[in-house]
Amino acid sequence: MRIEEIENEIIDEFAIYDDWMDKYEYIIELGKDLSLIKEENKTDDKLIKGCQSRVWLDSEKDGEILNFYADSDAIITKGIISLLLRVFSGQKPEDIAKSDLRFIKEIGLQEHLSPTRANGLLSMVKQIKLLALQNVAA
Amino acid sequence: MRKFEINTVRKDFPLLERTIYGKRLVYFDNGATAQKPQIVIDRIQQYYSSENANIHRGVHHLSQVGTDLYEEARKTIQSFLNAKHEEEIIMTKGTTDSINLVAFGYSKLLKAGDEVLITEMEHHSNIVPWQMACEYSGATCRYIPLNGKGELDLSNIDELINSKTKILAVTHVSNSLGTINPIEMLIEKAHAVGAKVLIDGAQSLQHFKVDVQQLDADFYVFSGHKLFGPTGTGVLYGKKEALEQLPPYQGGGDMIKEVKMSGTTYNELPHKFEAGTPNIAGGIALKTAIDYFTEFDLSELEAHEKELLEYAETKLKALPGVRIIGTSENKVSVLSFVVEGAHHFDVGTLLDKQGVAVRTGHHCTQPVMDYFGINGTVRASFAFYNTKEEVDIFIGALERALNMLG
Ligand SMILES: Cc1ncc(COP(=O)(O)O)c(C=O)c1O
Numbered sequence: 001m002r003i004e005e006i007e008n009e010i011i012d013e014f015a016i017y018d019d020w021m022d023k024y025e026y027i028i029e030l031g032k033d034l035s036l037i038k039e040e041n042k043t044d045d046k047l048i049k050g051c052q053s054r055v056w057l058d059s060e061k062d063g064e065i066l067n068f069y070a071d072s073d074a075i076i077t078k079g080i081i082s083l084l085l086r087v088f089s090g091q092k093p094e095d096i097a098k099s100d101l102r103f104i105k106e107i108g109l110q111e112h113l114s115p116t117r118a119n120g121l122l123s124m125v126k127q128i129k130l131l132a133l134q135n136v137a138a
Numbered sequence: 139m140r141k142f143e144i145n146t147v148r149k150d151f152p153l154l155e156r157t158i159y160g161k162r163l164v165y166f167d168n169g170a171t172a173q174k175p176q177i178v179i180d181r182i183q184q185y186y187s188s189e190n191a192n193i194h195r196g197v198h199h200l201s202q203v204g205t206d207l208y209e210e211a212r213k214t215i216q217s218f219l220n221a222k223h224e225e226e227i228i229m230t231k232g233t234t235d236s237i238n239l240v241a242f243g244y245s246k247l248l249k250a251g252d253e254v255l256i257t258e259m260e261h262h263s264n265i266v267p268w269q270m271a272c273e274y275s276g277a278t279c280r281y282i283p284l285n286g287k288g289e290l291d292l293s294n295i296d297e298l299i300n301s302k303t304k305i306l307a308v309t310h311v312s313n314s315l316g317t318i319n320p321i322e323m324l325i326e327k328a329h330a331v332g333a334k335v336l337i338d339g340a341q342s343l344q345h346f347k348v349d350v351q352q353l354d355a356d357f358y359v360f361s362g363h364k365l366f367g368p369t370g371t372g373v374l375y376g377k378k379e380a381l382e383q384l385p386p387y388q389g390g391g392d393m394i395k396e397v398k399m400s401g402t403t404y405n406e407l408p409h410k411f412e413a414g415t416p417n418i419a420g421g422i423a424l425k426t427a428i429d430y431f432t433e434f435d436l437s438e439l440e441a442h443e444k445e446l447l448e449y450a451e452t453k454l455k456a457l458p459g460v461r462i463i464g465t466s467e468n469k470v471s472v473l474s475f476v477v478e479g480a481h482h483f484d485v486g487t488l489l490d491k492q493g494v495a496v497r498t499g500h501h502c503t504q505p506v507m508d509y510f511g512i513n514g515t516v517r518a519s520f521a522f523y524n525t526k527e528e529v530d531i532f533i534g535a536l537e538r539a540l541n542m543l544g
Pocket of ligand 1: 169170232233234235261263264309311312313338340341361502
């Protein structure tokens with residue numbers, strides 16, 4: 001699926017929640033279900049330090065596409081990561097670089113990507129974009 | 139004296155009426171900043187709509203009025219702290235600004251071999267300026283360590299405070315633990331070796347009465363915004379002789395006596411430390427905040443907050459996996475805790491979505507977190523306008539959050 005299609009899918013999934021706590025319940029489930037990165041791979045060079053929560057990011061090039069693996073010590077952060085990776089992982093670098101992550105705003109999670117939130121997510125997105133750009137250039 | 143009556147008191151603070159995400163706001167982040175009573179908000183509005191002019195420099199009417207109002211604020215602060223002289227009150231931007239002012243001065247007075255003593259529980263703003271002063275001067279920065287209850291470990295105090303100690307900078311109350319420090323004893327010990335003492339009062343004046351003469355502190359600093367006043371206001375109290383010893387911090391207008399191209403002579407206290415146009419509206423409204431606060435019998439507010447703390451603590455302890463960080467018997471209404479298996483960021487986010495505002499993280503006290511081997515806490519900090527019903531909402535919201543995270 002293309003990035004935009006996945007984004008639309010996620011927007012639809014979230015459309016059923018009109019209560020914040022229900023929305024977060026779902027995000028937490030996403031966070032719990034996913035073992036995103038192996039414990040031994042959580043090394044300092046993959047660590048993105050946020051003020052509140054920590055995020056680890058790993059990536060690998062597989063032919064034309066980029067795969068991402070990530071994790072966090074906070075489960076809400078982890079749940080949001082799983083959404084981000086669902087959108088980005090397995091996509092072509094040029095598509096990743098172009099994406100404006102419209103869905104985050106649509107589902108009301110933009111506060112988590114604000115520069116003041118300091119949960120490591122914004123830095124993670126920047127890092128993903130940077131990796132994508134490097135691979136476009138390469 | 140105004141009788142403390144919680145329901146009428148709450149009506150003084152318009153923000154407390156707010157809803158967040160459709161839920162009634164429970165504001166338990168008073169340690170970060172306190173809400174403002176309507177009269178403080180009105181005072182700022184009144185200043186800009188009918189009194190605005192620059193002060194200390196004009197002959198015209200408004201300038202004179204503004205100067206008088208601003209200097210009245212200084213007098214109110216003087217009497218609030220019971221300072222001996224009006225010129226011992228320096229108006230600043232806040233606690234951080236006040237500490238930097240003193241630490242900058244010390245960076246010029248200190249030399250290699252001298253010691254600065256701080257503590258392991260200081261807010262970063264009472265650590266970093268001293269580390270900088272030591273870096274610039276070659277002096278050594280030492281600290282009084284913590285104990286497991288989140289108090290100062292004083293077992294080695296007579297070695298830590300010694301003839302090399304030039305200044306001791308210590309917080310009156312810890313912002314992340316709530317601990318009230320035995321500063322009377324520390325001041326006495328520091329004075330016995332000829333050292334000066336700076337007390338960080340950012341978390342104390344909103345909870346109990348402070349008399350700087352009785353304490354005999356050389357410097358006492360606080361922020362207006364934590365005391366129901368505007369942001370960008372603060373105070374450095376300094377004993378006259380201690381302030382006179384200190385070189386000026388920022389140069390500019392107002393702080394000078396005479397400027398020649400060949401050099402400048404500095405103004406008298408307090409103006410020597412007040413360069414440039416100050417936060418005039420803020421200073422005047424800080425006076426309003428202090429007037430408002432001191433209308434009450436402080437011991438009534440203190441009793442109410444103590445009751446809130448005990449009530450919340452009992453309820454919190456009954457929840458599984460909760461560990462309170464900062465368990466001194468001598469503390470203000472600050473409740474810092476961690477929950478086994480739940481990250482403070484997750485807890486804070488889920489409380490927020492239920493309308494409960496708390497602070498999460500290291501609270502600008504990373505060494506405290508390191509000491510306890512944690513990377514953050516959830517902190518509920520109460521003000522006198524908070525209620526037991528709000529504590530119930532908070533505990534209910536926390537239970538729901540922990541169920542979701544468990
Ligand atoms: C103990 C303590 N010191 C210093 C500060 C810094 O105050 P401000 O940010 O108002 O300058 C704070 C505020 O969080 C504090 O709690």
